[in-house]
Amino acid sequence: MSVAMKNLKTFPGGLHPPDNKQWSADKPIEDCPMPDELVIPLAQHIGAPAEACVEAGELVKKGQLVGTAKGFVSVPIHASTSGEVVAVEPRPHPMGKALPAVVIKPDGEDAWLPGLQGGDPASLSPVELRDRIRDAGIVGMGGATFPAHVKLSPPEDKPIDTLILNGVECEPYLTADHRLMLERPEAILGGIAILQKILGVKRTCIGIEANKPDAIEQLTAATSDLPIEVVPLQVKYPQGAEKQLILAITGREVPSGGLPMDVGVVVQNVGTCTAIDDAVRRGLPLVERIATITGPGVVEPKNLRIRVGTSLQYLVDQCGGLKGEPAKIIMGGPMMGMAQLSLDVPATRGTSGLLLFTSENVPVRPEGPCLRCGxxxxxxxxxxxxxxxxxxxxxxxxxxxxxxxxxxxxxxxxxxxxxxxxxxxxxxxxxxxxxxxxxxxxx
Ligand code: SF4
Ligand code: SF4
Incomplete structure (x- = not known):
C-alpha cells in the first residue's frame, strides 16, 4: 500500500530533514543479551525521583520494587533482572551528572518476582486500571517520560473526549515505534482498550506518518472492527509533538501555556500502550523497552529490546561496536535527544534510541550574524x-x-x-x- 502525501493532515511550520530510517527500519527487534551490571537510576521520569528501598547486599528478583515513588508526579522503579544489589550510590546519569542509582549484579537467572499477576481489564474498574499503571511505573515511552497515571487523571472540569495514540516517530533515524507497530499490534490494541476504559473517550485515533505504510496497513486491518481510526499523517518534523499532533488530527489548538487536556485530548505513545498492556494483563512492571541503536558511527544498526540500566557502551557492543572515535553521541533522536559526553551511562525508561556520529558526519558550521532571512x-x-x-x-x-x-x-x-x-x-x-x-x- 502506498500512502499519497497529498491531502494528508499536518500542522503549520516544521521541516523535512532526511529521515535516515533506512538503516534500521527493516531490522526486527532483537533481545539484547544480559550485561554484567545494571545501573538503574532512581530519576528516570519527569517529577520527583524515586527513593531507594533496597540496600547493598540484598537479593532481588526481576520486577521487584527498588525505589518508591515520592509524590503524585513520580513513579516507582523496579529491578530489571534478578541478582544482588551491589551498591546504592550516585552514578553517571544521561542528564550529565552523577545521580542516585541502584546497581545490580545479575545472577543470570532473570527470574521474575513470584506473585506478579495480570488481570482481565474487563473485570477491573477505571481506578484499579490506573493504579496498576502507576504501580508498574509506566511513563511516556516516546522520550518525554511523563508519568502515565498523571495524564490519565484529568480534573473533573477537563472532560476528555479524544484519545490519540502517537505512532508518528518523526525524529530522524529512530525506528523503535515502527517495529513495535509491526511486531506487537495486539499489545498496542490491548493498551488502547485499557486507556479507552479509563478515559471513557468518544473518539480514538492512531496517528502514523506516511513513511510507515506497512504499519498503517497492518493497524488499519487490525482495527477494522474496532472504534479506532488510523490516521496517516504528512511526513514532517515535529509531527509527533503533542500539540502539533492534536492540531493535525482534531483541528483543536492547545492554548498558549495550556495542556492537551484543555482541549479534551490525551496523547499516549504506542510504546506506552504496550507497556500498559503488559502491566495490566501480565502484571509486569516497566523494566525493559525497545530502542534503536543507529547512526553512521555504529557498525550494525539494530532495534533492541533492552533492560533499563544497561550501559550505552554495552548496547553499542551488541551492534558490532563503533566505526571510529565517536564525535557525537545522542540519546534519543537527533533533533530533541540529549547529547552525551560518554557511553558510560545507563539506558533509562526514556531511551528511545542511541545515535552515534563520527567526525565526518558532524559538519562544523561557523556561527555568523543573523541574516534576517526569517x-x-x-x-x-x-x-x-x-x-x-x-x-x-x-x-x-x-x-x-x-x-x-x-x-x-x-x-x-x-x-x-x-x-x-x-x-x-x-x-x-x-x-x-x-x-x-x-x-x-x-x-
Ligand atoms: S525550538 Fe522552539 S522556537 Fe525553535 S522552532 Fe522549535 S518551538 Fe520554535
Ligand atoms: S532570521 Fe536570523 S536567526 Fe532566523 S534563520 Fe535567518 S539568520 Fe537564522
Missing part, C-alpha cells in the same frame, strides 16, 4: 519568533522573552536546524525558559 520563523511549529526570543535571551531580558511566548517553545530544534547563520537559537531559548521558571518559583 527561515527560523517559518519553520517554528509553535508560531513564535525564535530569532527575537533568542536575542532577548542572550541579553538576559527574561521578561521580554516571556512576553514573546518563550514558554510556548517545544524545543523541537527546527529554528536552529534551519538557520543559515548557525545560531544556537534553541539553546538560547531553553536558557530563557529556565530563567522564566526560576523567576516564577521565586514569586
Amino acid at each position: 527561515r527560523c520563523v517559518r519553520a517554528c511549529p509553535a508560531r513564535i519568533l525564535p530569532t527575537t526570543i533568542a536575542a532577548y535571551a542572550r541579553l538576559d531580558l527574561t521578561d521580554e522573552a516571556e512576553a514573546y511566548h518563550a514558554m510556548d517553545c517545544i524545543e523541537c530544534g527546527c529554528c536552529t536546524y534551519s538557520c543559515p547563520a548557525a545560531l544556537p537559537l534553541v539553546q538560547a531559548i531553553r536558557g530563557a525558559k529556565g530563567a522564566i521558571l526560576a523567576k516564577r518559583r521565586k514569586g
